[in-house]
Amino acid sequence: MTTAGGEAVPSFGTRLGETFASLGHLCVGIDPHPYLLERWGMPDTATGVREFGLRVVEATATRAGIVKPQVAFYERHGSAGFAALEDVLAAARAAGILVIADAKRGDLGTSVEAYGQAWLTPGSPLEADAMTVSGFQGVGSLEAPAQLAARTGKGLFVLAATSNPESVGIQTAVITRGELSGRSVSAGIVAGVNIWNRAPLGSIGVVIGATVALEDYGITGDDLASTPILAPGFGHQGVGFDALPSVYGTASKNVIVSSSRAILDAGPDGIAATIDAQARTLSEVFSA
């Protein structure tokens, strides 16, 4: 895609690689859960979730390069919550922070296309740099948003192997039809996504939780060589950053390390120092 001025828009993968190089792999979650709003001294209202998000963005700027707002906590407040989210997204993007809207949208046909347009169209009120999506209706159902992302320099992260125990049955199930026959559902999603990506780093990523063992899903580091990986499950869910190489192997270089409660629990006065400390620890893991 080119802009109105005629310059080519860099791909999301390219921008992500630049962010990794300049500010590291840390992604700060923006999860205005009611218990955190209370701890932060903010009301459980649209005003509260706006203020919460803006404070997290302010603390993240120059300290980490990526934020991940959890859309559910904004949606909870209806259209006023979405108006708050629009302000948070705009503030983050204005600060040069990559924004991954954690929306986990999924559908088929023109409906999933509309979700892509909502979050990935330049100038859209909910414009983010990337969004999380569900491939339950098949990775092929995500063709329209993947194509939109390619045109607009945006990214997708497709749920592949999530960090909750209830998900294991479905995600390790074995595909019996078509060319991915014999692979797990998660490995099939990883393979489906690979088609869209090119070295060094593509724009269509996957979500693979830090608590999973890739071999349980038949996924190898090679399968993820050019694929961005959004990795929740560090910190709050009990996995330390130093586990990164053992979980993701050679694909660790592509991992966005998402940390939410372990940062947000620090409160408005402690958040900046906590982001600094986590970014430093993570940088040591990557330079080890």
Place this chain on the structure above:
Amino acid sequence: MTTAGGEAVPSFGTRLGETFASLGHLCVGIDPHPYLLERWGMPDTATGVREFGLRVVEATATRAGIVKPQVAFYERHGSAGFAALEDVLAAARAAGILVIADAKRGDLGTSVEAYGQAWLTPGSPLEADAMTVSGFQGVGSLEAPAQLAARTGKGLFVLAATSNPESVGIQTAVITRGELSGRSVSAGIVAGVNIWNRAPLGSIGVVIGATVALEDYGITGDDLASTPILAPGFGHQGVGFDALPSVYGTASKNVIVSSSRAILDAGPDGIAATIDAQARTLSEVFSA
């Protein structure tokens, strides 16, 4: 659950059964796709999607008992689109129409709980009677919204076997772990949902497209004896209402027959007559 006045709130399953008896099984989709807005002479803006939704609600009242707004087409317009959707949801509920928000939300832990709160809490700006959700993170991940639905007289519809060809690989994959070992992903979801339901009709339904063959997924009519079934894929996707008994067998009595484009294509002047005609055809299928 009891209201502030102390009366028990009837379950969603009970209310759905009453709607089947009084107004039949037809569910009118509210899909303000750009091409339909153009055909209806409405702008592709938040104002347009509000007006479109309100006109569909007006035409549905007394002719059919259920509407299904496709959230993606409102989300496309950001917070203003959600404000429009709030008006459409409120108008439908005020007219006594059951509203299924086709949101296909899914997540884990407190995030999916927040999605449930957004759509199923009485008094919430986005209050609906039921919502569609994704079980990709495991049916167990939906425990919090299922419990909320039970308390508030609301319902869920969990994606099980959808009508698009790209979904077949994942949805027919065979579970290899746990007590559902040997069943397909779709059958596992149906079995997981069953735990929450009681005869004659529970409140936690599934989405099974009209274009699927249940035997391909190892699902029988008995598996669905007390489970509401939201069935897209009629009309536009080529399946006639008369196919209902052959697709759903003994579970046909639980089917919500969703029809979107075949109704909406009639335009604002023809929609009422088209709803009447479809409701009549469907009633003949059920009384045959």
